[in-house]
Amino acid sequence: MTDNRTPLELPKEVPIVPVPEHVLLPGFPQPYPVFESRYMLMLGDLAKLRAEDRWVAVPRMVSRHGAHYQKGRPEFYPTATLGRVVQARKTGDGHAEMTIMGHSRVHLDEVRSARPYRKAAVSLIADVGSTPDQDRAQLGRVIQASVDLMTVLGPMAQGLDALLKDKAEPGRLLYRLATVLIHDPDRRFSLLVERSFEVRVDIVLDAMTDLMTMAAHSPLKLKDPAAA
Numbered sequence: 001m002t003d004n005r006t007p008l009e010l011p012k013e014v015p016i017v018p019v020p021e022h023v024l025l026p027g028f029p030q031p032y033p034v035f036e037s038r039y040m041l042m043l044g045d046l047a048k049l050r051a052e053d054r055w056v057a058v059p060r061m062v063s064r065h066g067a068h069y070q071k072g073r074p075e076f077y078p079t080a081t082l083g084r085v086v087q088a089r090k091t092g093d094g095h096a097e098m099t100i101m102g103h104s105r106v107h108l109d110e111v112r113s114a115r116p117y118r119k120a121a122v123s124l125i126a127d128v129g130s131t132p133d134q135d136r137a138q139l140g141r142v143i144q145a146s147v148d149l150m151t152v153l154g155p156m157a158q159g160l161d162a163l164l165k166d167k168a169e170p171g172r173l174l175y176r177l178a179t180v181l182i183h184d185p186d187r188r189f190s191l192l193v194e195r196s197f198e199v200r201v202d203i204v205l206d207a208m209t210d211l212m213t214m215a216a217h218s219p220l221k222l223k224d225p226a227a228a
């Protein structure tokens with residue numbers, strides 16, 4: 001089973017925006033500041049396309065050091081999230097901000113680009129080892145743990161219940177919960193590259209357990225899903 005929402009028309013090539021110490025997950029919008037001229041140009045190119053065709057991939061950088069980084073071509077991990085630029089605005093200082101809605105987990109193969117920004121060919125990454133019914137059964141564990149977490153956190157878990165209302169796509173719901181619950185980029189990346197839905201469930205459950213342990217010692221508040 002795939003954990004992705006299959007696009008009606010998957011693009012053959014998309015612009016890529018490698019970012020350090022951050023992992024975009026499917027299912028949520030994420031704002032990004034745009035400073036470099038090549039990405040300003042990218043936004044201009046995307047603005048000429050139909051809204052549904054404004055695809056971009058956001059891979060995680062391997063390192064912020066080394067010759068490739070210094071030359072403006074940092075190495076990136078090939079597993080990434082494909083998304084759409086759903087909003088872009090100038091910030092008044094010559095820069096901009098773009099909001100990318102994460103859509104699907106993909107594998108990236110960089111290709112030659114005629115533009116200053118880099119591009120990659122994309123292919124969807126499917127899950128292995130489970131059926132839709134098995135995934136829904138696994139999701140039940142997450143939903144019960146979410147209810148327990150809301151009981152422990154009370155008002156500090158505001159908005160978490162809203163995420164649980166859409167259970168039609170177990171993989172997407174799991175990513176949405178992870179966006180709210182997991183902030184550590186290494187942990188997020190381990191979730192993204194994992195092709196077993198059951199193992200991804202365990203990663204999210206471990207994050208919930210950690211939060212409940214932390215809440216027992218000090219107040220905390222989850223990231224607002226509406227602002228994620």
